[in-house]
Amino acid sequence: MKPGKIICIGWNYRSHLSETDAVLPDEPVVFLKPSSCLIGNNGSIIATDVGAIHHEIELALIFGKDCKNSTEEDALSYVSHAAVFNDITAREIQNKARSAGNPWCIAKGMDTFGPMSDPVSIDSVKDVHDLDLELSVNGIVKQKGNTSMMIFSIGKLIAYVSKFMTIEKGDIMATGTPEGVGPLVKGDTVVAKIPGVGELRNRVI
Numbered sequence: 744m745k746p747g748k749i750i751c752i753g754w755n756y757r758s759h760l761s762e763t764d765a766v767l768p769d770e771p772v773v774f775l776k777p778s779s780c781l782i783g784n785n786g787s788i789i790a791t792d793v794g795a796i797h798h799e800i801e802l803a804l805i806f807g808k809d810c811k812n813s814t815e816e817d818a819l820s821y822v823s824h825a826a827v828f829n830d831i832t833a834r835e836i837q838n839k840a841r842s843a844g845n846p847w848c849i850a851k852g853m854d855t856f857g858p859m860s861d862p863v864s865i866d867s868v869k870d871v872h873d874l875d876l877e878l879s880v881n882g883i884v885k886q887k888g889n890t891s892m893m894i895f896s897i898g899k900l901i902a903y904v905s906k907f908m909t910i911e912k913g914d915i916m917a918t919g920t921p922e923g924v925g926p927l928v929k930g931d932t933v934v935a936k937i938p939g940v941g942e943l944r945n946r947v948i
Contacts, residue, residue, distance in 0.1 A: 745778040746805075746913045749857060750904055751830060755894050755919025771895045771903050774847055776830070776917075780857035787948045788927065789855045794835035796856075796927050796947075799920035800878040800886050800935040802871065803828035804897070805862050810910040815898035821910065822901075824862035825871065827943040828917045829878070829935050831856035834926075859915070860941035868939055871897055876921060878935045888921025 753772035754765045782788070790796045807823025830851065837850035868874070871890060878886040895903070900918060904910060927933060927947045936942040 745781065746915045747778070747911050748914050749776040749778060749780070750910065750914060750916045751776055751851065752895070752900055752917065752919040755900075756888060756892050756921040757894060758888070758892070758922035768894070771900055773904060774851060776857055777852045780852050780854060782855050782858050782945070784858075784860055784943055784945075786858060786945055787855065788831055788858065788933070788945050789948055790831075790833065790853070790927075793833045793853065795833070797832045797834045797924045798878055798880065798885065798927055798933050798935070799830040799832060799924050800876050801828045801830055801917040801920050802874060802876065802890055802937060802940065803859055804865075804871075804901075804916045804918065806910050806912055806914045806916070808912050810901065810905045813902050813905045815896070815902045818898040818901035819865070819871070822865050825865055825868050825940050826862040826915075827860040827935050827937050827941045828915070829858040829933065829943060829945065830917055830920060831858065831927075832924075858935075858943055858945045860935075860943040863940060874937050874940065876935075876937050878923070878933065880925070880927065880931050880933050885925050886921055886923035888923075890918070892921060893919060
């Protein structure tokens with residue numbers, strides 16, 4: 744069953760702010776991706792005539808029950824699974840939308856723009872606040888980070904979002920990407936991994 748929504752957090756690592764000319768946010772930056780963008784491990788990322796597409800490794804959380812008005816302290820009690828997520832972005836389309844003050848829906852929501860690894864039980868993850876993230880393209884490491892470097896903690900993210908919208912059972916939250924985002928081209932193999940959570944391998948066609 745596909746999730747009702749994929750909740751994404753933008754600019755949640757300070758190192759990523761500088762490379763995208765973004766301003767440090769006072770509150771979490773939230774946007775949505777449609778469930779139709781999802782593909783799994785070994786699925787193909789397809790981008791035709793949309794300009795540059797970029798990779799963005801993220802920790803994804805999957806909710807095991809409805810969450811509304813959670814506190815920071817009980818936020819993780821609503822999460823049942825974790826996964827590796829790659830928030831593929833049509834960067835030129837996003838930049839054009841940003842400059843016009845428009846949403847990023849098309850740039851972020853195209854088919855195949857949501858690769859995600861097989862989820863693992865949250866109980867098997869030692870500490871979601873101290874997880875290494877690493878993404879490589881054709882064997883060359885492009886992104887490295889740790890969830891401890893987030894601007895807004897996972898508890899803050901869940902509490903903030905659930906104040907405005909119900910996070911429903913099965914929904915996914917992607918928690919932001921560290922520095923090093925960059926282009927993917929036809930023929931590239933991109934591997935995103937978070938030790939203790941999983942590994943995600945996709946090819947661009």
